[in-house]
Amino acid sequence: MFFCALGKICNYETDRHRGGENVREARRTEVIVVGAGLAGLSAALALYDRGIDVIVLEAQSRVGGKVLSVVEDGVTVDYGAQWISPHQPRMKALLARFGLTTVPTFAKGDALYVLRGDRMRGNGDRPPLGWTGKLDLFRIRRKLDKLAGTIDPGAPWKSAAAPELDALTMETWLEKAAFSTAAKSFCRAVAEEGLCARLSEVSMLDVLWDYVSAGGVDKLMTAEDEWIAGGTQQLPAKMAERLGDAVRPDNAVRTIRWGGGQVTAYTDREAWTGRRAIVAIPPTFTNRIAYEPPLPPDRDQLCQRIGQGAVIKFVLVYDTPFWRERGWSGSAYGETGPIQTVLDGTEPGQRLGVLAAMANGGHARRLGRLGKEERKTEVLRSLARFVGEKALEPVAVYEKDWSADPWIRGGYGGRFAPGVLSEFGPSLLEPVGPIHWAGAETATVWRMYMEGALQSGERAAEEVARALEAERPAGGSAARITR
Ligand SMILES: Cc1cc2nc3c(=O)[nH]c(=O)nc-3n(C[C@H](O)[C@H](O)[C@H](O)COP(=O)(O)OP(=O)(O)OC[C@H]3O[C@@H](n4cnc5c(N)ncnc54)[C@H](O)[C@@H]3O)c2cc1C
Numbered sequence: 135m136f137f138c139a140l141g142k143i144c145n146y147e148t149d150r151h152r153g154g155e156n157v158r159e160a161r162r163t164e165v166i167v168v169g170a171g172l173a174g175l176s177a178a179l180a181l182y183d184r185g186i187d188v189i190v191l192e193a194q195s196r197v198g199g200k201v202l203s204v205v206e207d208g209v210t211v212d213y214g215a216q217w218i219s220p221h222q223p224r225m226k227a228l229l230a231r232f233g234l235t236t237v238p239t240f241a242k243g244d245a246l247y248v249l250r251g252d253r254m255r256g257n258g259d260r261p262p263l264g265w266t267g268k269l270d271l272f273r274i275r276r277k278l279d280k281l282a283g284t285i286d287p288g289a290p291w292k293s294a295a296a297p298e299l300d301a302l303t304m305e306t307w308l309e310k311a312a313f314s315t316a317a318k319s320f321c322r323a324v325a326e327e328g329l330c331a332r333l334s335e336v337s338m339l340d341v342l343w344d345y346v347s348a349g350g351v352d353k354l355m356t357a358e359d360e361w362i363a364g365g366t367q368q369l370p371a372k373m374a375e376r377l378g379d380a381v382r383p384d385n386a387v388r389t390i391r392w393g394g395g396q397v398t399a400y401t402d403r404e405a406w407t408g409r410r411a412i413v414a415i416p417p418t419f420t421n422r423i424a425y426e427p428p429l430p431p432d433r434d435q436l437c438q439r440i441g442q443g444a445v446i447k448f449v450l451v452y453d454t455p456f457w458r459e460r461g462w463s464g465s466a467y468g469e470t471g472p473i474q475t476v477l478d479g480t481e482p483g484q485r486l487g488v489l490a491a492m493a494n495g496g497h498a499r500r501l502g503r504l505g506k507e508e509r510k511t512e513v514l515r516s517l518a519r520f521v522g523e524k525a526l527e528p529v530a531v532y533e534k535d536w537s538a539d540p541w542i543r544g545g546y547g548g549r550f551a552p553g554v555l556s557e558f559g560p561s562l563l564e565p566v567g568p569i570h571w572a573g574a575e576t577a578t579v580w581r582m583y584m585e586g587a588l589q590s591g592e593r594a595a596e597e598v599a600r601a602l603e604a605e606r607p608a609g610g611s612a613a614r615i616t617r
Pocket of ligand 1: 171174191194198199213215216217218385386387414415445536541542547572573582584585587
């Protein structure tokens with residue numbers, strides 16, 4: 135009995151590790167894409183548009199990854215990515231291609247700030263700081279832009295200042311660069327939200343890479359200027375619709391084996407062989423796949439060192455957008471948390487008022503350890519510090535802890551601690567045999583944003599298309615395989 139049970143366990147382990155290798159014969163395609171987030175879908179669509187046969191293997195039963203919209207009691211709730219900048223051409227073009235429109239983020243009235251325990255009103259151009267704080271903030275922004283200007287967004291590890299910047303966390307840099315506690319507090323409130331991590335967890339080189347990839351601090355400040363009417367998930371859903379049955383949900387890739395000019399991906403249900411693969415999942419997750427032969431040491435060591443950050447997004451519905459009547463835009467920023475950023479997510483013409491509130495990094499991790507009711511109480515109290523007691527009376531509260539999602543396990547994207555990018559950075563983008571890498575972490579424009587995810591997919595598709603072209607026998611042309 136004991137040995138029989140042991141045998142079952144061993145067989146199960148083998149099956150789980152090798153995935154569909156034991157249950158199905160591999161089907162053929164030209165390119166295998168792993169992950170149907172925006173990066174994977176963008177890579178697949180770019181190849182499909184060129185007439186190259188492609189399949190997309192997705193672990194979950196839905197597409198979109200960190201993009202997830204659900205209609206809850208008649209309200210569209212965006213649990214994940216929601217906002218875009220007018221300076222994001224790929225998002226704009228793709229939305230237009232699929233007939234989707236954006237709504238400007240409500241910005242009439244003041245933003246609210248809770249800095250060092252005090253509630254203040256202000257806005258992006260008029261931060262609520264005394265004149266020393268304002269002067270200091272101006273200096274900090276100038277320094278950030280100047281430093282970001284020294285970084286090559288295509289290969290930040292090559293920049294002359296990379297070793298020095300990669301030896302610092304943003305916290306140590308800020309402590310040295312700023313002289314006013316008010317300006318430091320303001321910077322912490324804004325930066326921790328974007329990083330989904332404490333400033334003491336993230337390398338300054340990683341932070342500057344974000345800034346330069348977005349086109350500088352001013353452009354980065356426009357990241358939340360618009361949002362997608364009717365829910366962001368319409369975008370990945372339309373992309374997947376275009377790809378048809380090439381998108382294969384409920385197919386977590388467990389093993390990738392390559393050699394002899396081909397690559398095979400095994401899931402628990404299917405196996406696919408192609409000439410190239412694009413792995414479009416966060417680098418941390420790329421290390422949860424078994425590779426045969428194994429990945430080079432530098433690639434594996436890189437992935438061992440990336441933390442995914444943490445975020446819980448709360449969507450709060452009120453009987454009216456009451457903050458607007460009080461002359462507040464609904465935007466709010468705080469250092470002390472647990473809520474650090476709030477934005478108005480009320481659809482135009484909607485009677486109800488909707489606020490989207492984010493707890494990030496250490497705040498998200500602490501809230502995640504509480505029970506649901508305790509967490510809700512803390513979140514409402516935190517919101518009340520921004521918009522007053524009325525915040526305590528929502529009609530509904532929705533939440534998603536993305537660290538608890540087994541296929542996301544973190545925040546907006548992977549973050550690099552000091553020393554990682556300068557030592558292992560090149561392995562982030564370098565293909566391994568026929569395996570190419572995509573995902574918002576590998577973007578060189580708008581890293582960790584939806585725009586970056588799209589660009590990373592396009593870049594990987596371009597690499598693959600070039601490689602296939604180079605390998606094609608003279609006179610041959612691309613042909614879609616009939617399955
Ligand atoms: C709460 C939240 C709010 C955000 N807000 C914004 C915003 O307002 N604006 C913005 O631009 N960005 C925002 N972001 C960031 C944005 O969502 C991401 O940058 C982007 O969606 C990442 O896309 P991706 O395809 O690189 O990765 P992902 O979205 O993580 O997609 C990866 C996919 O791969 C799948 N997968 C993982 N492992 C496997 C495997 N072994 N086999 C098969 N499939 C696998 C996963 O299930 C997932 O579907 C937000 C993110 C979060 C979490």
